[in-house]
Amino acid sequence: SGRSVIVVGPLLSLHQCGLPREIAIELFQTFVIRGLIRQDVASNTGIAKRKIREKEPIVWEILQEVMQGHPVLLNRAPTLHRLGIQAFQPILVEGRAICLHPLVCKGFNADFDGDQMAVHVPLSLEAQA
Structure with a gap:
């Protein structure tokens, strides 16, 4: 998981969020390592982590x-109802901020x-459903 300030992302669709590269590589590191190994x-x-x-x-x-x-889950505390996640x-x-469409x-x-x-x-897959 990660945490960052939110900024406006007017070019994003309603179902998209912008993730900074630093946060994204940490969140998806295990998947990227597997991809590096699968693609030889x-x-x-160890070598995959060095490449990262x-x-x-x-x-x-x-x-x-x-x-x-x-997909990723975004949460803003306090979570008072189900739209909070x-x-x-x-x-x-x-950059270093999470981008959101203003309408969400x-x-x-x-x-x-x-x-x-x-x-x-x-x-x-169960958690993603």
Whole structure:
């Protein structure tokens, strides 16, 4: 999981959120490692982790593929009703803030004056359903 300030992302669709590269690579690291090994870019987890640390271009390509198949959950505390946690399709963005479409803020009771949100990745298929 991760946590960051939210900023407006007017070019995003309602079902998308922008995840900073730093947060995304931490959240999806195990999936990226598996992708590097499956594509024979790395022969073991140690080499795969080094490639991630060195931020090689193939890492970002695999991360993009992985993110397409894994929704993330965004939560803004306090969670007072079920709209306080919602699922989004993550998109890689530059910077260090989570981007949200302005129309989804009402359910979170959020605005863009420094509010923070937590992001979680459901790992199993049951959790994603």
